Amino acid sequence: MGSPTATAPWKQLLLDAxxxxxxxxxxxxxxxxxxxSNGRPANRTxxxxxxxxxxDKIQIHxxxxxxxxxxxxxNPLAEICWxxxxxxxxxxxxxxxxxxxxxxxxxxKLQQREKAWHACSVKSRLQYLGPTPGLPYIxxxxxxxxxxxxxxxxxxxxxxxxxxPDQVDYLNLKSNQRMTFTSTQSDSQEKCWALERINP
Amino acid sequence: MGSPTATAPWKQLLLDAxxxxxxxxxxxxxxxxxxxSNGRPANRTxxxxxxxxxxDKIQIHxxxxxxxxxxxxxNPLAEICWxxxxxxxxxxxxxxxxxxxxxxxxxxKLQQREKAWHACSVKSRLQYLGPTPGLPYIxxxxxxxxxxxxxxxxxxxxxxxxxxPDQVDYLNLKSNQRMTFTSTQSDSQEKCWALERINP
Numbered sequence: 001m002g003s004p005t006a007t008a009p010w011k012q013l014l015l016d017a018x019x020x021x022x023x024x025x026x027x028x029x030x031x032x033x034x035x036x037s038n039g040r041p042a043n044r045t046x047x048x049x050x051x052x053x054x055x056d057k058i059q060i061h062x063x064x065x066x067x068x069x070x071x072x073x074x075n076p077l078a079e080i081c082w083x084x085x086x087x088x089x090x091x092x093x094x095x096x097x098x099x100x101x102x103x104x105x106x107x108x109k110l111q112q113r114e115k116a117w118h119a120c121s122v123k124s125r126l127q128y129l130g131p132t133p134g135l136p137y138i139x140x141x142x143x144x145x146x147x148x149x150x151x152x153x154x155x156x157x158x159x160x161x162x163x164x165p166d167q168v169d170y171l172n173l174k175s176n177q178r179m180t181f182t183s184t185q186s187d188s189q190e191k192c193w194a195l196e197r198i199n200p
Numbered sequence: 201m202g203s204p205t206a207t208a209p210w211k212q213l214l215l216d217a218x219x220x221x222x223x224x225x226x227x228x229x230x231x232x233x234x235x236x237s238n239g240r241p242a243n244r245t246x247x248x249x250x251x252x253x254x255x256d257k258i259q260i261h262x263x264x265x266x267x268x269x270x271x272x273x274x275n276p277l278a279e280i281c282w283x284x285x286x287x288x289x290x291x292x293x294x295x296x297x298x299x300x301x302x303x304x305x306x307x308x309k310l311q312q313r314e315k316a317w318h319a320c321s322v323k324s325r326l327q328y329l330g331p332t333p334g335l336p337y338i339x340x341x342x343x344x345x346x347x348x349x350x351x352x353x354x355x356x357x358x359x360x361x362x363x364x365p366d367q368v369d370y371l372n373l374k375s376n377q378r379m380t381f382t383s384t385q386s387d388s389q390e391k392c393w394a395l396e397r398i399n400p
Contacts, residue, residue: 026285033233033243033279041241043233043281045290079233081243085226085285090245130399137378137397178337197337199330 008056008193010168010181014082014091018048021086030082032060034071034097042071048082049116052162056191058093060161061116061124064101065132069159072097078163088173095165102156112162117154128157166191176200208256208393210368210381214282214291218248221286230282232260234271234297242271248282249316252362256391258293260361261316261324264301265332269359272297278363288373295365302356312362317354328357366391376400 021027028048036042049059058080062068072078080093100109117125122145129143168181178200186192221227228248236242249259258280262268272278280293300309317325322345329343368381378400386392 024285026283029283031231031233031243031281031283033231033241033281035235035239035241039235039275040277040294041233041235041279042292042294043231043243043279044292045281045283075239077240079241079243081231081233081245083226083229083231083245085224092242092244094240094242133399135399137399141399199333199335199337199341 008165008168008181008183008191009195010091010093010170010179010193011051011056013089013170017084017087017089017091021084024086027084027086030080030091032068033079033081034068035075035077036067036071037074042068044068049119052112056165058163058165059116060163061120062159062161063128063133064157064159065134067134069099069101072099072161080163090169090171090173092169092171093163093165094167094169095163098162098164100160100162102154102158113154113158113160116160117158118150122148125155125158128155171200208365208368208381208383208391209395210291210293210365210370210379210393211251211256213289213370217284217287217289217291221284224286227284227286230280230291232268233279233281234268235275235277236267236271237274242268244268249319252312256365258363258365259316260363261320262359262361263328263333264357264359265334267334269299269301272299272361280363290369290371290373292369292371293363293365294367294369295363298362298364300360300362302354302358313354313358313360316360317358318350322348325355325358328355371400 029045030048031043032046033041033043046060049061052059076096078097082091100113104110125148126143131141166183171178178198179195180198181193181195183191183193229245230248231243232246233241233243246260249261252259276296278297282291300313304310325348326343331341366383371378378398379395380398381393381395383391383393
């Protein structure tokens with residue numbers, strides 16, 4: 001096992017993978033697994049919305065009315081599986097997910113949510129004005145695009161998810177190498193990462 | 201909600217997606233989510249090994265020594281997330297996973313395992329002779345390819361997983377349509393599927 005390091009060593013590997021697969025639109029998609037209150041695993045594709053500034057925390061946008069919100073309220077643990085189809089690399093990223101919705105009492109977090117909302121395209125924002133995801137479809141829903149000019153605050157159904165990773169499993173299917181990265185809290189409360197090569 | 205039907209209506213959609221994405225090697229890869237004994241979700245990429253003959257059950261091969269086996273012994277529920285990158289279709293397939301390893305007492309099931317083993321390429325089979333997945337790497341492991349001639353029985357670490365789906369969530373991102381398929385047991389113990397269009 002290598003000596004622990006304060007900067008997340010897997011983050012650079014992930015940024016490299018994103019760059020080498022950037023010609024593929026789907027390279028920013030990954031699968032997020034959560035656990036329902038009935039103990040049933042759930043798994044869906046979501047979009048990577050970047051790292052939170054200056055950190056290794058992963059941002060995702062979602063609809064507050066979607067089932068994953070209920071699941072995360074019950075159990076905030078999640079695992080991302082991110083497979084890069086061009087470079088044949090897989091990242092399994094495990095950690096706790098924080099939800100920042102309109103009712104968040106922390107003004108700094110509400111600012112992060114506002115910033116995330118304004119980073120969205122108008123087309124992405126329009127989704128949050130649609131009918132409740134997962135409910136029976138009762139016909140075409142028309143949303144007024146004009147209600148979303150660039151100055152509008154985030155709508156209530158817009159929720160920012162932030163995953164704080166504590167374990168990463170990296171597999172490279174071309175070189176057949178696999179590594180785990182495990183975070184440990186140092187005395188100064190700073191996250192430290194230990195890496196170990198393991199059998200694929 | 202449509203009237204229930206005995207043949208799995210999502211299976212044809214999946215076969216169509218497989219065909220229309222068949223030029224992409226990764227179209228047969230999907231992400232399998234399970235739950236660890238600690239309540240933590242786990243998520244990894246696996247390869248689709250076809251349907252079990254004449255059924256809608258999904259076959260996967262794995263190493264008996266991998267962590268997902270422990271997880272499935274503790275909680276056999278799993279959810280597949282299968283995103284087709286060319287046709288923009290997602291299938292979320294939820295169900296119970298059965299494990300068929302060398303110790304299975306049912307001779308019919310052992311035959312299925314044997315058949316699955318012989319359907320594998322030599323390269324795939326060689327993986328099962330390698331060191332235990334996930335343990336610390338202690339150097340290059342040389343496996344004797346000759347020990348695996350085509351008549352050899354499956355090695356002990358080869359495990360056939362069979363998922364019996366009971367719920368499927370289908371999303372088409374091009375048409376923005378979403379449907380759920382839910383299985384119900386009929387009086388004759390036959391699985392019936394009800395489908396419903398829901399909001400994306």
